[in-house]
Amino acid sequence: MNADHERHERHGRTAHEAPADADRRGRPEQDVRRPEPDGTGPWDEAVLDAVFTQSDVGLHVLDTDLRVVRVNTVAVGVRGIPEEQIVGRPAAEAYAPAGVVVDEHLLRDVLATGRPALDHLVTGRPPVDPRSEHVFSTSAHRLLDRAGHVLGVVVTSTDVTERxxxxxxxxxxxxxxxxxxxxxxxxxxxxxxxxxxxxxxxxxxxxxxxxxxxxxxxxxxxxxxxxxxxxxxxxxxxxxxxxxxxxxxxxxxxxxxxxxxxxxxxxxxxxxxxxxxxxxxxxxxxxxxxxxxxxxxxxxxxxxxxxxxxxxxxxxxxxxxxxxxxxxxxxxxxxxxTALQSWPLHQEQATQRAVDVAQRHRPGGSGAGSWYDIIPLPGARVALVVGQVAYPGLSAVATMSRLRTAVHSLTTLDLDPHELLARLHATTLRLAAEHENAPEGDNPTASCTIAVHDPVSGRLDIARAGTSLFAIVRPDGSADTKPVDDGPLLGAEGPPFACSTQHLPEGSTLCMASPPASGDDGPRPEDLMRALARPERDPEEMADDVERLLSPDRVLLLARTRHLPPGELAEWNIPFDFSAVGTARTHVEERLRQWRHPVDPFTASLVVSELVTNAVRYGAAPITLRLITDHDGLICEVSDAGPAAPHLRHAKAVDEGGRGLLICATLAQNWGVRHTDGGKTVWAQLGADEASTP
CATH class of the missing domain: 3.30.450.40 (GAF domain)
Incomplete structure (x- = not known):
């Protein structure tokens, strides 16, 4: 009895004192026993018992040798391993059947430093569920007694598999x-x-x-x-x-x-x-x-x-x-x-007298809307065109196809390159108006560079909208990487467009490429000059070197200029008088005999006489007659200083004149007018099939 009394005194108030204390505070009676200062009271035992029997968190108590001292029921239940197979054994050995790898280095670090290891994930396959791999979040804390001696380490584990x-x-x-x-x-x-x-x-x-x-x-x-x-x-x-x-x-x-x-x-x-x-x-x-x-x-x-x-x-x-x-x-x-963005494979065949060309296109699959064209023009001239529509995609390729058609149509008007770009800009604006109500459609804009080369005089007229690669390398190796300034985009600011005129010696190399895509700065100038070095090389070889510097979806057009040989060209100054028409006819007949040309001399002389007569009647001095032979074809050109362009009309049955251009249009394969700085040139193209005169 005395022993019991002493135990009650050691653990706090007796049961007889508790109700009186509660009454003084006005609270219900409670049989509460406070813990002693040494922590050995009933509360500690109750809390410890609750943690090990009722907690959802698994507890694993290890000693300093990392042997299992005690585990709670949750830990044992989760693992599916009986307690007697765990307690007393090293942790690495005890949990091996569950597929858990114990990080002994981490636990010893906790024992040595006292720093807890928190939320350390381990995996295992408990025997109760061997097909599923479970994930546990573990934390380790060091255990000390009241004197500060290390007793071991306690490891908590929570199943976080679902998380x-x-x-x-x-x-x-x-x-x-x-x-x-x-x-x-x-x-x-x-x-x-x-x-x-x-x-x-x-x-x-x-x-x-x-x-x-x-x-x-x-x-x-x-x-x-x-x-x-x-x-x-x-x-x-x-x-x-x-x-x-x-x-x-x-x-x-x-x-x-x-x-x-x-x-x-x-x-x-x-x-x-x-x-x-x-x-x-x-x-x-x-x-x-x-x-x-x-x-x-x-x-x-x-x-x-x-x-x-x-x-x-x-x-x-x-x-x-x-x-x-x-x-x-x-x-x-x-x-x-691919169908829309297919270029003629043999465009260069009709322009070999003016330029030797090498063309490249490396598709990248984005539908960049890049194109090039090599368009033969009257007078043995050639137009080199390189362009690209902004905003890659099917709509860009469709716009590119329509712009290409517009370029081919506009070249028949014999416009200067900058005037052609102005007309093309108007076409682009009309296409933009069609895109206003299109879903996810941006107003189309395009860059385009046009260069017209005349093999008779060596003149090169250039006009540019937007930016593109354009370089000229002369036969002596000198190079010009910017022969024309950048201009506004088609469909954007509009004209005037940048333009320039140069006279190139025969054998000069023109390098033209579509603009680089966004984020691509294009080749460095020194790399480009290295690829264009040694201008005596074949254009195809030079094109291979330049192509390696270009990103996909860009087009490349490389042209070597030519001049017409003297044997394919004849030119005379014609007096500004109607009596000179007969002289012009004689010049034509004699030159055709010298060339042994298959075109009918009478047809050619008749066409030339009508053109000269028209120049004397409606034009201004001086008058120049030029013949250019093209194998089986013949180009007749009559130039004068008058600015007014002739037009074709149909004379009445009783009229004595007014049939000159109608006769030319009937006899020739094609005819037209182009304006120059000094006036105009009226031309007609004859073929060998015009040998029989109607």
């Missing part, structure tokens, strides 16, 4: 959005789906696409009861993962079940022994269009798929289907762009 799985699913979905769809190729997109999900989501993955999709065609809407033909497009597996079919093999029915799934679902046990829940299939469809399907499979001893995995598979499949649709749209647009 980590949720984060892993979010990370996987984020990676799918980042990595799937990096290219606009359907097969590569399918392979990206495999690369993202193996091994993080499946041991093996099979992606199948319809034949229509693999051919780059529009899949269209499928009836609900229709089963499209699926062909293996991409596969992947781990070393221990299930086997996968060969690429190109037919897969339905079979790996995706008896019919194509309409949503992510689990396949039941099949003939090969795959367990329920280890194979998950999902359709690749967008807006009712069936593009294919994907099958995810895990090993039989792996954790089966759950409801959250079905949602994740649906999201990944939806992302892949969207990327496949984008790839198909690009493929179809690329086919259209």
């Amino acid at each position: 980590e799985r949720a984060q892993a699913r979010l990370h996987l979905l984020h990676d799918a959005h980042e990595r799937i769809g990096s290219s606009l190729d359907v097969e590569r997109t399918a392979q990206e789906l495999v690369d993202v999900t193996v091994p993080r989501f499946a041991g093996s993955v099979v992606v199948a696409l319809t034949d229509v999709v693999l051919k780059g065609q529009d899949p269209g809407l499928q009836p609900r009861d229709a089963t499209p033909l699926l062909r293996c497009a991409a596969t992947g597996r781990t070393e221990a993962g299930p086997q996968v079919p060969e690429a190109g093999s037919l897969l339905l029915p079979g790996i995706f079940g008896s019919e194509l799934p309409t949503a992510a679902s689990l396949l039941p046990l099949d003939g090969r022994g795959a367990s329920i829940g280890t194979r998950l299939v999902a359709p690749l469809a967008v807006r009712g269009q069936i593009l294919g399907a994907v099958a995810f499979q895990r090993a039989e001893d792996s954790e089966p798929y759950g409801p959250d995995d079905l949602d994740l598979a649906d999201a990944i499949a939806a992302r892949t289907a969207t990327c496949l649709e984008n790839a198909l749209r690009f493929t179809r647009e690329h086919i259209v762009m």
Whole structure:
């Protein structure tokens, strides 16, 4: 009895004193025993007992040798290992059956320094759930007695498997959005789906696409009861993962079940022994269009798929289907762009007398809207055109095609390059007006450089809208990297456009390229000059060197200038008098005999006499007659100082004149007028088939 009394005195007030104390405070009676200062009271025992028997947090008490001293029921229950197999054994050995690797270095650091280790993640496979890998968040704290002696370390553990799985699913979905769809190729997109999900989501993955999709065609809407033909497009597996079919093999029915799934679902046990829940299939469809399907499979001893995995598979499949649709749209647009952005393969054949050309285009797939043209002009001249429409895409290529058509049409007017750009600017503005109501359409703008070379005089007229690469290298090796200033874009500020005129010796090299894309500064001047060095080289060889410096989607046009040889050109000054018409006819007949030209002399002399008569009657002195032979063709030019351009009219039956240009237009293949600094030139082109005069 005395012993009991002493124990009560040591632990605080007796039970008889507690109610009186409570009454003084006006509180209900409580049988409360306060702990003694040494911490050995009933409260400590109750708290310790509650922590080890009722807490949701696993407790593992280790001594200084890292042997397990005590564990609570939660820790034992989570591991599924009896307590007697844990207590008294080294921690690394005790938890090895659960697949937990104990970081002894970390625990000894806690014992030595007293710094707690917080939220350290460890994984394991408890015997109660060996197919699933669990994740535990552990924290270690050092234990000291009242004297400050180290007793050991206590480790708390909390099962955070669901939290980590949720984060892993979010990370996987984020990676799918980042990595799937990096290219606009359907097969590569399918392979990206495999690369993202193996091994993080499946041991093996099979992606199948319809034949229509693999051919780059529009899949269209499928009836609900229709089963499209699926062909293996991409596969992947781990070393221990299930086997996968060969690429190109037919897969339905079979790996995706008896019919194509309409949503992510689990396949039941099949003939090969795959367990329920280890194979998950999902359709690749967008807006009712069936593009294919994907099958995810895990090993039989792996954790089966759950409801959250079905949602994740649906999201990944939806992302892949969207990327496949984008790839198909690009493929179809690329086919259209390739058709629109096809340049004549032998443009240089009609202009070889004026220039030797080398042309390059390295497509990059973006539809940059770049183009070049080599357009023959009257008088053996040639127009070299390089341009590019801003905002790459199908609309840019369509705009480019329309601008090319406009350039070809405008060149028939024999305009100076800067005047041609002014007309082309008006055309671009009309195209912009059509784009105002187009979805996601920016007003088209374009850069364009036009250079007109005359092989008779060596004159080069240049005009530029926007920026582009333009360099001139003369036969002596001297170079001009900016023969003309930059000008405003077509469809933007508008004229006046930058222009210049130069007279080049024969054998000069013109290097023209479309502007670089945004973020590309283009080749360095020293690299370009190095590629254009030694101008005596063949233009094709020089073009190869320059092309290596250009980024994809740019076009390159390299031209070596020529001058007409004296034997192909004849020129006379004609007196400003009607009596000189006969002299002009004589000059033509004699020169055709010297050239042994197949054009009928009477037809040629008749055309020239009408042109000279027209110049004397309506023009101004001086008058110049020029003949240019072109193998089987003949170009007749009559120049005068009068600014007024003649026009074709149809005379009445009783009129005695007014039929000159009509006769020329009837006899010639083509005719026209071009204005020069000193007046105008009226020309007519005759062919050998005009040998018989009507």
